[in-house]
Amino acid sequence: MKSQDIRATFLKFFKDKGHLIVPSAPMVTKNDPTLLFVNSGMAPFKEYFLGNGTPKNNRISDSQKCLRVSGKHNDLEEVGYDTYHHTLFEMLGNWSFGDYFKKEGIAWAWELLTEVYKIDKDILYVTVFEGSEDADNLKMDTEAYDIWKQFIPEDRILKGNKKDNFWEMGEQGPCGPCSEIHVDIRSAEEKAKVSGSSLINEDHPQVVEIWNLVFMQYNRKANGTLEDLPNKHIDTGMGFERLCMVLQNVQSNYDTDVFKPIISEIATITGTKYGIDTKQDIAIRVIADHLRAVAFSIADGQLPSNTGAGYVIRRILRRAIRYGFTFLDTKEPFIYRLVAILSTKMGAAFPELKAQKQLIENVIKEEESSFLRTLDKGLILLDGIISENKTKEISGEKVFELYDTFGFPIDLTALILSEKGFTLDEKGFQEELQKQKNRSRAASESSTEDWSILVNDPVEEFIGYDALDADVKITRYRKVTSKKDGEMYQLVFNLTPFYPEGGGQVGDKGYLEDIHGDVIYILDTKKENNVIIHFTKTLPKHLNENFKAVVDKKQRFRTECNHTATHLLHQALREVLGTHVAQKGSAVHSKYLRFDFSHFSKLTLEEISDIEHFVNARISGKIPLEENRNITLKKATEEGAIALFGEKYGDTVRAIRFGNSIELCGGTHVKNTADIWHFKIKSESAVASGIRRIEAITNDAVKDFYSENNKTLLEIKETLNNVKEPVKAIKKIQEENADLQKQIAALLKEKAQNLTGEIDNQLQEINGVQFLAIKVDLDANGIKDLAFEVGKKHQNLFLLFATAPAKDKAMLTCYISKELAKERGYDAGKVVRELGKLIHGGGGGQNFFATAGGKNPSGIAKALEKAQDYLV
RNA sequence: GGGGUAUUAGCUCAGUUGGCUAGAGCGCUACGCUGGCAGCGUAGAAGUCAUCGGUUCGAAUCCGAUAUACUCCA
Numbered sequence: 001m002k003s004q005d006i007r008a009t010f011l012k013f014f015k016d017k018g019h020l021i022v023p024s025a026p027m028v029t030k031n032d033p034t035l036l037f038v039n040s041g042m043a044p045f046k047e048y049f050l051g052n053g054t055p056k057n058n059r060i061s062d063s064q065k066c067l068r069v070s071g072k073h074n075d076l077e078e079v080g081y082d083t084y085h086h087t088l089f090e091m092l093g094n095w096s097f098g099d100y101f102k103k104e105g106i107a108w109a110w111e112l113l114t115e116v117y118k119i120d121k122d123i124l125y126v127t128v129f130e131g132s133e134d135a136d137n138l139k140m141d142t143e144a145y146d147i148w149k150q151f152i153p154e155d156r157i158l159k160g161n162k163k164d165n166f167w168e169m170g171e172q173g174p175c176g177p178c179s180e181i182h183v184d185i186r187s188a189e190e191k192a193k194v195s196g197s198s199l200i201n202e203d204h205p206q207v208v209e210i211w212n213l214v215f216m217q218y219n220r221k222a223n224g225t226l227e228d229l230p231n232k233h234i235d236t237g238m239g240f241e242r243l244c245m246v247l248q249n250v251q252s253n254y255d256t257d258v259f260k261p262i263i264s265e266i267a268t269i270t271g272t273k274y275g276i277d278t279k280q281d282i283a284i285r286v287i288a289d290h291l292r293a294v295a296f297s298i299a300d301g302q303l304p305s306n307t308g309a310g311y312v313i314r315r316i317l318r319r320a321i322r323y324g325f326t327f328l329d330t331k332e333p334f335i336y337r338l339v340a341i342l343s344t345k346m347g348a349a350f351p352e353l354k355a356q357k358q359l360i361e362n363v364i365k366e367e368e369s370s371f372l373r374t375l376d377k378g379l380i381l382l383d384g385i386i387s388e389n390k391t392k393e394i395s396g397e398k399v400f401e402l403y404d405t406f407g408f409p410i411d412l413t414a415l416i417l418s419e420k421g422f423t424l425d426e427k428g429f430q431e432e433l434q435k436q437k438n439r440s441r442a443a444s445e446s447s448t449e450d451w452s453i454l455v456n457d458p459v460e461e462f463i464g465y466d467a468l469d470a471d472v473k474i475t476r477y478r479k480v481t482s483k484k485d486g487e488m489y490q491l492v493f494n495l496t497p498f499y500p501e502g503g504g505q506v507g508d509k510g511y512l513e514d515i516h517g518d519v520i521y522i523l524d525t526k527k528e529n530n531v532i533i534h535f536t537k538t539l540p541k542h543l544n545e546n547f548k549a550v551v552d553k554k555q556r557f558r559t560e561c562n563h564t565a566t567h568l569l570h571q572a573l574r575e576v577l578g579t580h581v582a583q584k585g586s587a588v589h590s591k592y593l594r595f596d597f598s599h600f601s602k603l604t605l606e607e608i609s610d611i612e613h614f615v616n617a618r619i620s621g622k623i624p625l626e627e628n629r630n631i632t633l634k635k636a637t638e639e640g641a642i643a644l645f646g647e648k649y650g651d652t653v654r655a656i657r658f659g660n661s662i663e664l665c666g667g668t669h670v671k672n673t674a675d676i677w678h679f680k681i682k683s684e685s686a687v688a689s690g691i692r693r694i695e696a697i698t699n700d701a702v703k704d705f706y707s708e709n710n711k712t713l714l715e716i717k718e719t720l721n722n723v724k725e726p727v728k729a730i731k732k733i734q735e736e737n738a739d740l741q742k743q744i745a746a747l748l749k750e751k752a753q754n755l756t757g758e759i760d761n762q763l764q765e766i767n768g769v770q771f772l773a774i775k776v777d778l779d780a781n782g783i784k785d786l787a788f789e790v791g792k793k794h795q796n797l798f799l800l801f802a803t804a805p806a807k808d809k810a811m812l813t814c815y816i817s818k819e820l821a822k823e824r825g826y827d828a829g830k831v832v833r834e835l836g837k838l839i840h841g842g843g844g845g846q847n848f849f850a851t852a853g854g855k856n857p858s859g860i861a862k863a864l865e866k867a868q869d870y871l872v
Numbered sequence: 873g874g875g876g877u878a879u880u881a882g883c884u885c886a887g888u889u890g891g892c893u894a895g896a897g898c899g900c901u902a903c904g905c906u907g908g909c910a911g912c913g914u915a916g917a918a919g920u921c922a923u924c925g926g927u928u929c930g931a932a933u934c935c936g937a938u939a940u941a942c943u944c945c946a
Contacts, residue, residue: 405942442874
C-alpha cells in the first residue's frame with residue numbers, strides 16, 4: 001500500500017465513524033506561549049481540551065505535521081542514528097471532545113489496524129497504565145484492560161508505569177492514562193530467541209510503538225494535584241511513517257516510499273550509496289529527515305533565524321549540512337537541490353510545498369552558503385588555536401568559545417583535533433555549556449499560578465471592533481511572576497473592547513476604572529489558547545465590582561492607520577512588482593509598520609516611489625472600509641482575498657476590503673483610508689534570500705518626520721545665511737574646504753620645513769648627541785610631524801619639545817633616534833614620565849617617541865632645563 | 873528572553889599589558905614597460921577606526937549605553 005493510500009484510508013475510516021476531517025494545522029504555533037511548534041496531533045485542539053472554545057464537531061480526525069527536537073527519545077542530536085525517530089513526522093489522529101470514550105476508542109483502533117490495514121494480530125502488543133503509588137496515588141486503568149481483553153490475549157497486554165502510560169500536556173492542564181499499541185516486525189527466528197513482550201519500550205528498531213490512545217479524564221492544577229474533568233476526551237496519535245513501515249513490510253521508516261526517493265536523490269547528488277557504510281547511512285538519514293523539517297517549516301512561513309522557532313529550524317538545517325560536510329564530503333550547497341523531489345512526492349498532500357518551492361530552495365541555499373562560510377572561518381580560528389597551544393590538549397574554554405561565539409560545531413572540532421593528534425577537554429567544554437544553560441534558564445524563569453475564578457463565564461466576547469470602552473466584570477485572574485517583569489496579573493473579562501496581539505497587530509493598552517474612581521492600567525493584551533488576557537501590574541482592589549474598561553484611543557487609532565496601510569502596501573507590491581509577492585510576516589505597531597514579503601531583488605528608487613504613490617493615491621481616494629465578519633473562506637477567496645500559508649483559518653472568516661484590496665484579517669482598521677493622511681516608506685532591506693522588508697510610517701509619524709526634516713533644513717539654511725539653494729551652497733563649501741585643506745597641508749609642510757631648518761641650527765652636540773630642548777608653538781600633531789621630520793635628517797637626535805596649548809594645559813614630547821635609544825638605553829617614555837611631574841601630569845610612549853600632558857605650564861622651563869641631564 | 877563576539881580604506885582583513893606619525897592584499901586612478909591567459913613596475917587617491925558618553929596627559933585599543941551583524945542557550 002502506498003503511503004498516500006495509507007493516509008487516505010485512515011481518514012476515510014474515521015470519517016465513516018462520524019468524524020469531521022480537517023486539514024493539518026500550520027506547524028508553527030502562534031497562539032500558545034508554551035510551545036514553539038506543534039509537537040503532537042492534539043496541540044492544535046488544546047483550547048478545546050482547556051474548555052476555551054467549542055469544536056465544530058465533537059469527533060475530529062486529521063493527519064497533523066508535527067515537529068519534535070527534544071523529548072523522551074527525540075533529542076535532535078540522536079535523529080538519524082536509529083531508523084524510527086524523526087524531527088518532522090505526520091501524526092494520524094482521532095479525537096472525541098466529551099463524546100465517545102475508551103470503549104469506542106479502543107475498538108476502532110483495533111478494527112482499523114487488524115481489519116482494514118490487515119495487520120497480523122499476532123505481532124501486536126498493547127500497554128495499559130498500571131497505577132502509581134506516588135503523590136497522585138492513581139489506580140490501575142482496569143477499564144482499558146477489560147476492554148482490551150476482548151480483542152487480544154492477556155499475555156500481550158502489558159502494564160506500563162507513569163512514565164510510559166500516563167500522558168500530560170505540560171505541567172498543568174488536562175491529562176490521563178494512555179494505552180499504547182506496539183508492533184513487533186522482527187523475523188520469526190529472532191522472535192523465537194527473544195520474546196516480543198520483553199522488548200516493548202526498550203528502543204528496539206523493530207519493536208516500536210505505533211499508536212497512542214490517551215484517555216483524558218483529569219486536570220492537573222498548579223499546586224500539582226489532580227481533579228476529575230467534567231468531560232472526558234479521547235486523544236490519539238499514530239506515527240504515520242512507522243505505520244508505513246509496517247504496512248510496506250520494510251524494517252526501517254527510511255525504506256518506505258516516504259523517504260526512499262529522497263534518499264536515492266541524496267545518493268545521486270553526493271555520489272554515494274545508501275546501505276554500504278554505517279556513518280554515511282546515518283548522514284543520509286539525517287539529511288533526508290532534516291530536509292523535510294526545514295522545507296515544511298519554511299512553507300509554513302517560519303524561516304531560519306537566530307531566535308525562537310527560527311533558531312530551531314536553523315539548527316536542524318545546520319546539522320544536516322554538518323553531516324554532509326563530514327561524512328559525504330559536500331563542500332558546496334546541495335540540500336536545496338533536494339527540494340524538487342520532496343515537493344514532487346509530497347506536494348499533493350501538502351500543496352504549500354509545491355506553491356513555495358522556489359522560496360524554500362532560495363532560503364535553504366542561502367543558509368547553506370552562510371554556514372559553509374562559518375565553517376571556513378572556524379577552521380582558520382581552530383588552526384590558530386592549535387598553533388598557539390603549548391600542550392596536546394585544547395582547553396574546554398577555548399573549544400567552547402569557538403562553538404558559542406563563532407558557531408563552529410563541537411563534533412567537527414573534535415574530529416579535526418584528533419586528525420592532528422590533539423585532544424580536547426570534553427569535561428571543561430560541558431561545564432561551560434552548562435553554565436550558559438543555567439544563565440539562560442535563570443533569566444527566563446517564571447511561575448504561573450492557577451486561575452482564580454470569580455464568575456463562571458467561560459466565553460469572553462470581543463467587542464473591540466465596534467467599541468473602545470465597555471462596562472465589564474472580571475471573570476478570572478492569576479498572578480504570573482517572571483524575572484524580567486516581576487509580578488504581573490492577568491485578567492479575563494466577561495467581554496472586552498481590548499484587541500489582543502495577533503495578525504501582526506500589537507495588543508491594546510488602556511485602563512480599568514472602578515466606581516470609586518480607582519484606575520488600573522492595562523499594559524498589554526494577548527490571546528492565549530483562545531482567551532483574551534489583559535496584563536496589569538497590580539490587582540484591582542474591588543475585584544467583584546463592575547469596571548469601565550477603556551482602550552487607549554490614540555494608540556489604537558495610530559495602529560489602525562498602520563494596519564490599513566499595510567493592506568494597501570500589500571496590494572501596491574503585487575501591483576507594482578508582480579503577483580509573486582506574498583506576505584511573509586508583518587508587524588503593526590502604533591509608531592510604524594513592518595512588512596516582509598517574497599521578492600527576488602532589491603527595490604529600485606522608482607519602484608519604492610511608485611509603491612508610495614500607489615498607496616497615497618488610495619488614501620486620497622477616501623475609500624471606505626467594507627467589513628464582512630462572517631463570510632465563508634470559499635466565498636472570500638473567490639472575491640479575491642488571499643489566504644496566507646502558515647495561518648489557521650476557520651470555515652468562516654472576516655474579510656476586510658478597501659476598494660480592490662481584500663484580505664482575511666482579524667485586526668482593526670480605520671473607517672476610511674483618508675484617516676491615514678499620508679504613507680511614507682522609511683526603509684527597504686533584505687531579511688533573507690528572496691525575502692525583502694519594508695518599514696513605513698503613516699499619519700502623525702509622517703507629520704513628525706516631515707516637520708523634523710523641515711526643521712533641519714531650516715537650520716541648514718539659516719546657518720548658510722538663508723541662501724536659496726542650500727544644496728548648491730554646501731557643494732561649493734565642500735569644494736572650497738577640500739581646496740583649503742590642501743593649501744593648509746602645503747603651508748604646514750612649509751612651516752615645518754622652516755622650523756626644521758631653525759631647529760637644525762639650534763642643535764647642540766652634547767656627549768656625541770645632537771640635543772635640543774625647546775618650547776614651540778604647535779599643536780600635538782604639528783610637534784609629532786616636526787619631530788619625525790627632523791628625525792629623518794639626523795641619526796643621533798635627542799629632542800624635547802614643550803608646548804602650552806591652553807592656560808592650564810602643558811605638553812611635552814620627547815624624540816630620540818631609534819638607534820641611539822637602543823645603543824645607549826635611552827627611554828623617551830621614562831624622560832616624559834619623570835619630566836611630566838614638573839607640569840603636574842604624566843605620560844609615556846615607546847623608547848624613541850613619547851608624549852606627556854599636564855596642567856601646569858609654568859613647569860615647562862624647568863623641564864626643558866632638566867632634559868640634558870639624561871645625556872650624562 | 874539571556875549570554876558571547878564583531879564593527880578599521882570600495883572589498884577581505886592586520887593592528888599583542890593604552891603611546892609603533894593607522895597598515896597589508898585585492899580593487900581604483902595616473903604614468904611607464906609589456907605580444908594575449910588575473911602580465912610587470914612606479915607613483916597616487918581613498919579612513920569622523922559604527923554612534924554617543926566616560927576614564928586618562930593621551931583611546932582604534934579600557935569602561936558604559938545605543939545600533940547593526942554573527943553566534944550559542946532558553
